[in-house]
Amino acid sequence: MPIQVLDQSTINKIAAGEVIERPSSVVKELVENAIDAGATAITIEIKEGGISFIRITDNGSGIAPEEIKLAFLRHSTSKIKSIEDLMNVSSLGFRGEALSSIAAVSQIELVTKTADSFTGIRYVIEGGKEVSFEEVGAPDGTTFMIRNLFFNTPVRRKFLKTAATEAGYINALLEHLSLSHPDISFRFISNNQNRLHTSGNMNLKDIIYSVYGRDITKNLIELDVSTQDMHITGFIGKPAICRGNRGFENYYINGRYIKSHIITRAIEEAYRGFIMPHNYPFTALHFQINPSILDVNVHPTKMELRFSKNEFVYQFVLDAITDALNRRELIPEVKPSD
Numbered sequence: 001m002p003i004q005v006l007d008q009s010t011i012n013k014i015a016a017g018e019v020i021e022r023p024s025s026v027v028k029e030l031v032e033n034a035i036d037a038g039a040t041a042i043t044i045e046i047k048e049g050g051i052s053f054i055r056i057t058d059n060g061s062g063i064a065p066e067e068i069k070l071a072f073l074r075h076s077t078s079k080i081k082s083i084e085d086l087m088n089v090s091s092l093g094f095r096g097e098a099l100s101s102i103a104a105v106s107q108i109e110l111v112t113k114t115a116d117s118f119t120g121i122r123y124v125i126e127g128g129k130e131v132s133f134e135e136v137g138a139p140d141g142t143t144f145m146i147r148n149l150f151f152n153t154p155v156r157r158k159f160l161k162t163a164a165t166e167a168g169y170i171n172a173l174l175e176h177l178s179l180s181h182p183d184i185s186f187r188f189i190s191n192n193q194n195r196l197h198t199s200g201n202m203n204l205k206d207i208i209y210s211v212y213g214r215d216i217t218k219n220l221i222e223l224d225v226s227t228q229d230m231h232i233t234g235f236i237g238k239p240a241i242c243r244g245n246r247g248f249e250n251y252y253i254n255g256r257y258i259k260s261h262i263i264t265r266a267i268e269e270a271y272r273g274f275i276m277p278h279n280y281p282f283t284a285l286h287f288q289i290n291p292s293i294l295d296v297n298v299h300p301t302k303m304e305l306r307f308s309k310n311e312f313v314y315q316f317v318l319d320a321i322t323d324a325l326n327r328r329e330l331i332p333e334v335k336p337s338d
């Protein structure tokens with residue numbers, strides 16, 4: 001075959017494979033966009049684990065009529081202008097890949113309205129091709145409806161798990177998104193059933209209660225420490241509620257659910273001596289870290305993070321948690337069954 005430049009639709013389908021792996025990837029990208037748009041209330045509805053239907057409604061900024069089609073182009077973003085901005089991103093998105101990727105592999109219906117415009121716009125795009133663009137009445141904010149994910153990439157579709165398993169992934173994701181944003185009210189409905197509802201009242205303990213229940217909530221130690229470039233707030237579990245896996249080690253960095261080897265190591269080192277080997281603690285911690293010591297551009301799904309000052313981050317987290325655990329040694333233990 002002679003060398004040819006791939007057409008845009010093929011490029012988008014290939015790129016979609018990296019960003020959009022399953023229904024939970026769609027939910028992640030769209031909810032993050034809603035958060036970046038300043039929403040204070042976000043509703044997520046799915047049917048059949050999100051495979052046949054996902055609807056995400058937010059009360060954020062909306063997209064201006066003249067920017068809607070632009071938003072669906074690959075590498076179009078309103079969040080950074082140049083590579084220098086990357087070092088200071090505080091928004092969740094910045095690569096401009098989500099909408100073009102989702103559009104390439106599904107049927108999207110978008111209704112959006114900014115506070116400045118008189119009417120909203122309804123935009124339909126299927127498999128990356130525009131179907132319609134028309135004015136409609138709508139409240140301020142944005143609603144995305146995604147139907148028949150991977151309808152035009154049957155191989156991808158075949159690799160999906162059962163609807164119940166896919167719904168489980170979405171549920172876990174939304175628990176993390178709620179814990180990472182106590183200021184936003186989340187509502188999750190799966191097959192017409194309410195699964196999660198948080199109030200957005202800023203109270204992290206309330207969210208821990210709705211996600212993990214009473215036993216965990218009764219055994220927390222509060223943390224609030226800061227130094228130059230870093231502020232840690234939230235809760236760690238008393239040693240009594242440790243688990244045999246890392247599933248309860250939740251932490252969020254500048255509002256992102258992200259993993260960092262440095263932070264995980266520091267947390268586990270702090271608990272050494274307090275819990276048995278091969279047990280792991282409960283944490284729900286928020287790290288506010290000066291973006292200038294972060295590098296978030298390491299992977300398309302942005303799940304890993306690097307620091308320019310590893311040693312400083314490690315020592316500060318280790319000391320903060322060790323101090324909190326030693327402080328609580330003075331307080332009588334509350335058993336999980338109390």
Ligand code: ADP
Pocket residue numbers: 029033034037058060061062063071072076077078079092093094095096097098099100142
């Ligand atoms: P990124 O989030 O990396 O900028 P996306 O492809 O996810 O890229 O979105 C492209 C652009 O569309 C965003 O930069 C934003 O301007 C706009 N956008 C997407 N979703 C929303 C939303 N829910 N509310 C307002 N604007 C949105």
Ligand code: MG
Pocket residue numbers: 029032033092093094096098
């Ligand atoms: Mg985005």
